[in-house]
Amino acid sequence: xxxxxxxxxxxxxxxxxxxxxxxxxxxxxxxxxxxxxxxxxxxxxxxxxxxxxxxxxxxxxxxxxxxxxxxxxxxxxxxxxxxxxxxxxxxxxxxxxxxxxxxxxxxxxxxxxxxxxxxxxxxxxxxxxxxxxxxxxxxxxxxxxxxxxxxxxxxxxxxxxxxxxxxxxxxxxxxxxxxxxxxxxxxxxxxxxxxxxxxxxxxxxxxxxxxxxxxxxxxxxxxxxxxxxxxxxxxxxxxxxxxxxxxxxxxxxxxxxxxxxxxxxxxxxxxxxxxxxxxxxxxxxxxxxxxxxxxxxxxxxxxxxxxxxxxxxxxxxxxxxxxxxxxxxxxxxxxxxxxxxxxxxxxxxxxxxxxxxxxxxxxxxxxxxxxxxxxxxxxxxxxxxxx
Ligand SMILES: [Zn+2]
Numbered sequence: 001x002x003x004x005x006x007x008x009x010x011x012x013x014x015x016x017x018x019x020x021x022x023x024x025x026x027x028x029x030x031x032x033x034x035x036x037x038x039x040x041x042x043x044x045x046x047x048x049x050x051x052x053x054x055x056x057x058x059x060x061x062x063x064x065x066x067x068x069x070x071x072x073x074x075x076x077x078x079x080x081x082x083x084x085x086x087x088x089x090x091x092x093x094x095x096x097x098x099x100x101x102x103x104x105x106x107x108x109x110x111x112x113x114x115x116x117x118x119x120x121x122x123x124x125x126x127x128x129x130x131x132x133x134x135x136x137x138x139x140x141x142x143x144x145x146x147x148x149x150x151x152x153x154x155x156x157x158x159x160x161x162x163x164x165x166x167x168x169x170x171x172x173x174x175x176x177x178x179x180x181x182x183x184x185x186x187x188x189x190x191x192x193x194x195x196x197x198x199x200x201x202x203x204x205x206x207x208x209x210x211x212x213x214x215x216x217x218x219x220x221x222x223x224x225x226x227x228x229x230x231x232x233x234x235x236x237x238x239x240x241x242x243x244x245x246x247x248x249x250x251x252x253x254x255x256x257x258x259x260x261x262x263x264x265x266x267x268x269x270x271x272x273x274x275x276x277x278x279x280x281x282x283x284x285x286x287x288x289x290x291x292x293x294x295x296x297x298x299x300x301x302x303x304x305x306x307x308x309x310x311x312x313x314x315x316x317x318x319x320x321x322x323x324x325x326x327x328x329x330x331x332x333x334x335x336x337x338x339x340x341x342x343x344x345x346x347x348x349x350x351x352x353x354x355x356x357x358x359x360x361x362x363x364x365x366x367x368x369x370x371x372x373x374x375x376x377x378x379x380x381x382x383x384x385x386x387x
Pocket of ligand 1: 180182252
């Protein structure tokens, strides 16, 4: 509005008109002195990024497209209805599970029961939450009662968890795939196989000599890059088929692989892409150059296969798959630029000094973990600058 306007309430929907800046309104709402409903909160959060009305009008004028569109999703968390916008971590899961916007899905983490994400996709989270594992390792079951199931990442050798996984699959596990050998992913494979009367093969990539002692793994058979694992059966309405395509993705671990569920356009990302935490690159088994190249490979696969959702080994389902991966890549490259600058400013500096400078936006308690990723970036920077 132009200057000097007096707002007047209509007394049906508005009662106490005042002029207020978006940030001030949000502050008062946060303090509990100013009630605002969800859509208004989200609109004000976006408006407050603009310094003035002129800036906002300018942004509208240069954009042919709407400045933003929004379709919040809701689920249940700790007994309450919780709503999320596109940029918030649980959004993708709600969009996948309730595409029509119904509010049925529970976001609370638990290890007691498998969660049905689609009719041919279940997730059972292992009871191993922690700093490195977030809410715990997600084991996935792909398949249905007619085709049987492929189990992805059985997790740690936790008897109760493996029993629950076996039961969720109706004792019909046809193959067991490990995305990589880390101790929260692969040790459950052998005991799960032992539970199954049909002894399903354990598939994946063998750990390399660079793997730590707790990450040794040798599958019954190695999976080739591009190989397809197929479950199929004839059901009442014709043939049912679930196809998992293997993508070799070294970087987080030298023997890491991801899987594309072709019929549903889903990507199982193991630890290569996570929701709510950052992938650790721990050299020498982890390698930053390979990690970035694998991200590019995953981004290309998402584009080619119209993949919208990512199922990570830790955290909820991620939406906007291609965008999520390219943002991750950009974030790593920004961090690498910061590290390169720290190295240039302090050529004789110690790793610790470089961590403090390049991770000054990260709480010091995370610096020991960050130091491993920093080492990976330093290796990558040196690989690129050496003749
Ligand atoms: Zn891992």
